[in-house]
Amino acid sequence: MATDPLSDLDKPEPAPDIERAIELPWSQPKTDQEDVRAPDLLREIMAHPNYLEADADLGFLNRDDMRGTRLQMDYQKAETLLNEHGIAHSIVVFGGTRIPEPAVAQERLAEITAQAAAHPEDKTLRARVAIAARIVEKSRYYEVAREFGRIVGAKEGHEDNRLVIVTGGGPGMMEAANRGAYEAGAKTIGLNITLPHEQFPNPYITPGLCFRFRYFALRKLHFLMRARALVVFPGGYGTLDELFETLTLIQTRKIRPVPVILVGREYWQRAFDPDFLVAEGVIDPEDRELFWYAESAQEIWEDIGRWYGRLGREIVETEGGGEDYEDFISRCRT
Incomplete structure (x- = not known):
């Protein structure tokens, strides 16, 4: 038998998002009037770290079996925030953290020279004087890196973030490149790494664009994901690591080739000898290329532009970020 339809007045209003007229049973803890032990038992339960929500439980997130989650988070935080800032392309700058600006290098040389003069028999101090003098000689590259940062910031502007300077966020050559971009009014990025000894970022990175990674692998990934060129100043193990890894990725075409420029021929020809590697047959002549x-900031910039010009491409791709690497690989295979 059909029933009469309800009138609009009989139909319920939508439930509030949060509020309730009557509290649910678990909205209040069990009282000591019901069980004198209840408050203490409840405090013990809620104070236990296992009661924390998973993303708030640092002890749980730091477990060995959570490494996969940490790797994903290490990648995703920087990726999400770089996208939110509209960062499309980068020029990556690496170089030694031990090479300060010239005035500081001169001061350190004067200090160690005075110490050595006071202890002429100390061979260690004499060796340190020689090293400090070499640092003074290389400190000229600080100004080259600083000027290059200015050129990139000024040439490409800073309004749309289509091309930015990215460094490892440390002192020395990386500080210089960030500093130059900062002085040009451009945004500039630093990718720090968590180390057993505290690492402070240099002060010229744009607030909100300095990221600290747990894993070297994810940090390296972010260096190259948007890279339009790698510019490498004199440096040590970390600099060599990034240089050789990038060259290997390009050699194997695991990444699309980009310009790789070593600043300071005299230094680099002593640091490693690629012609020897070719002669020994362990790399091919094309790998040497x-x-x-x-040597100069202007030369670096012009060389990057010339490299892209020969390919008929622009340093800064049109809106949309250019060709996806998977599309590039597919095109190469057809």
């Missing part, structure tokens, strides 16, 4: 040398 994956990089070249430059």
